[in-house]
Amino acid sequence: MDKTEKKKRVLSGIQPSGHLCISNHIGAMKNWVKLQDEYECVYLIVDLHSLTVNQNPSELRQRCYSYIAQYLACGINPDKSLIVVQSHVPAHAELTWVLNTITYLGELNRMTQFKDKSKKEKNINLGLYTYPVLMASDILLYQADLVPVGADQKQHLELSRDLAHRFNTKYSPTFTIPDPFIPKQGGRIMSLQSPDSKMSKSDDNPNNYIALLDEPSVILKKIKRAVTDSNTDIKYDESRPGLYNLINIYSAYSGQKPSDIENMYIGKMYSDFKNDLAEIIIESLQPIQKEYSKIFNDKEYLDKLLLDGAIKARYIASKTLTKVYRKIGLVKKIR
Numbered sequence: 001m002d003k004t005e006k007k008k009r010v011l012s013g014i015q016p017s018g019h020l021c022i023s024n025h026i027g028a029m030k031n032w033v034k035l036q037d038e039y040e041c042v043y044l045i046v047d048l049h050s051l052t053v054n055q056n057p058s059e060l061r062q063r064c065y066s067y068i069a070q071y072l073a074c075g076i077n078p079d080k081s082l083i084v085v086q087s088h089v090p091a092h093a094e095l096t097w098v099l100n101t102i103t104y105l106g107e108l109n110r111m112t113q114f115k116d117k118s119k120k121e122k123n124i125n126l127g128l129y130t131y132p133v134l135m136a137s138d139i140l141l142y143q144a145d146l147v148p149v150g151a152d153q154k155q156h157l158e159l160s161r162d163l164a165h166r167f168n169t170k171y172s173p174t175f176t177i178p179d180p181f182i183p184k185q186g187g188r189i190m191s192l193q194s195p196d197s198k199m200s201k202s203d204d205n206p207n208n209y210i211a212l213l214d215e216p217s218v219i220l221k222k223i224k225r226a227v228t229d230s231n232t233d234i235k236y237d238e239s240r241p242g243l244y245n246l247i248n249i250y251s252a253y254s255g256q257k258p259s260d261i262e263n264m265y266i267g268k269m270y271s272d273f274k275n276d277l278a279e280i281i282i283e284s285l286q287p288i289q290k291e292y293s294k295i296f297n298d299k300e301y302l303d304k305l306l307l308d309g310a311i312k313a314r315y316i317a318s319k320t321l322t323k324v325y326r327k328i329g330l331v332k333k334i335r
């Protein structure tokens, strides 16, 4: 890249609900780490989003710190990227209100995540419904060019693009239109016990996911118990969803192609494959867990980092919000 050329911006976020798990890592965070050198990156802990489901206040606060430490342990480098707690930047909520006024009910009614969550949740609140608008505001505030996420966020990102385009057309060019960045393989990691539904960090059954902080013995047990099928050969075949999913996980952590993995296991048994897979996951997560244990208790360091992130993020966000308020006709704030 030409030195005078401005770096493009990457933005992504995860809600602090449940235990960060390998699906979040494979689908999103591994790409976050890779993109840090080429892009200016902003990585959010979207705590306002997490309020759309019931939370225990003290657990939520602890979990936010734990997520920040896990971001760092996974390789997010605070010298290169901003780590920001969404609620530390009021402009997220402010822009959401403006975007609410250009979002159609029909668009939100079509959101599959809302439909899925409202089937499972008793607490179907307005926040859950307008969740995708808050997400659009996260992205558009920072004029993000690229948004690394798992495949489940494609529809939300489409809405962000539509809202940006709608605003730009109604007023004048204001928002960058963001592109999704979804891994070709590993964009949709499935549940270990029910491989027809996606792996989810808030799943009530911990056997369905592997958390980044799971102990080696737990990882081995969960992989051994993972549902496969009654065949005996190791084949990368979408019609065998349990095994297909395990090969995707194997491939993500070993860097080997599914076809090479198939070849390595010709004539071998499921148990051989599963033992190796567990070992590969354990080895990949070990350095993350080691690093995590060093930083998690250093609240002073984490707070300092968050303050730095918040100050820089507020500056970027306020530039966009000021522009938006001017364009829609709000009276300028007297300072």
Ligand code: ATP
Pocket (backbone or CB within 6 Å): 013, 014, 015, 017, 018, 023, 024, 025, 026, 027, 028, 148, 149, 150, 151, 152, 153, 186, 187, 188, 189, 190, 198, 199, 200, 201, 202, 203
């Ligand atoms: P929850 O169960 O709390 O709703 P989740 O596991 O679905 O959580 P999110 O916080 O919604 O995770 O998503 C964090 C990031 O991980 C997003 O980029 C999302 O696309 C990605 N992601 C979530 N689930 C998967 C999955 N099964 N496979 C790949 N990527 C995923």
Ligand code: LTN
Pocket (backbone or CB within 6 Å): 011, 012, 013, 014, 015, 046, 049, 134, 135, 138, 139, 147, 148, 149, 153, 156
């Ligand atoms: N909705 C996302 C989390 C999220 C996000 C964002 C992702 C909130 N704001 C901005 C990318 C960019 C999810 O994964 N459930």
